[in-house]
Amino acid sequence: MAGDLTPTDYAFLILLQIEGREISNKELDTAYGVRLIGDSYARLNGLGYVDSQKVGSTYHHTLSKTGTKLLGGQIAEDRSDKGKSNGREQQLWAALSALHNAQLDRPRVAAVNGHRGLEERIRAAYAELTTEPGAWVSLSRLRPRFADVSKDDLDKALERLLDSPDVELEPEDNQKTLKVEERRAAVRIGGENRHLLSIGLR
Known part of the structure; x- marks a missing residue:
């Protein structure tokens, strides 16, 4: 993992990649029970991995080109970072990282069809x-x-x-x-x- 990012940060990046579109905090909460706020919001936007904008009373997020490039390869959990995330976040990270890596192993749809x-x-x-x-x-x-x-x-x-x-x-x-x-x-x-x-x- 990139040294500046936590497992929770990566989990949000993978969620945005899976959605493949601009998505609001409200939609993230409804679909996954999480919102991109606080330190993760500041880090991911500050490093250019996510583009966020406020629409009405809620924030909307999009995975940037830099974020897409970051997720272009296999990722592995950095267990030294566990103290920064709670159990639920670690479970989310583990599930999403496994999904991300599995998707990389599959042939692209365009290559098949x-x-x-x-x-x-x-x-x-x-x-x-x-x-x-x-x-x-x-x-x-x-x-x-x-x-x-x-x-x-x-x-x-x-x-x-x-x-x-x-x-x-x-x-x-x-x-x-x-x-x-x-x-x-x-x-x-x-x-x-x-x-x-x-x-x-x-």
């Missing part, structure tokens, strides 16, 4: 982000759900989806309204940056 597996994941993620077919979704909302996929692979999958008659990828009309994360999330196709995805209308 080819490009179609990733494209189906994009369609499924889009459906979860919208209330109706054809609605425009910013790629800045889509990308956090693919923390396990490189930007290049996701860009290629998005471009392949344009061959489908129900898929559109378009630039934001008013470029001045784009936030930094929306510009970074864009995919460049045909010499222009495209920020918005629509699926479902033919």
Whole structure:
């Protein structure tokens, strides 16, 4: 483990990787009975492993690229750190680290199912982000759900989806309204940056 992180810190990183999206403390509490607060919050944000922002009255968290890179290999429990975590946190860490390591040992879905597996994941993620077919979704909302996929692979999958008659990828009309994360999330196709995805209308 990285020397600056505790088992609890790693457990939160693995949870965020499993979710593959922006998730609030309220959702973490409902799903896992934990909230990213206190020392773990300060450490993970301070070291750049997690990006957090306050939305309304609760904090929302996303695994950063640095955090994703940190989890790119096998991890093992540092037993010298046990005094910093209670029994419940240690159990959570042990279970999540085992799950993380097991996932690394499995072939990637894309390797087994080819490009179609990733494209189906994009369609499924889009459906979860919208209330109706054809609605425009910013790629800045889509990308956090693919923390396990490189930007290049996701860009290629998005471009392949344009061959489908129900898929559109378009630039934001008013470029001045784009936030930094929306510009970074864009995919460049045909010499222009495209920020918005629509699926479902033919």
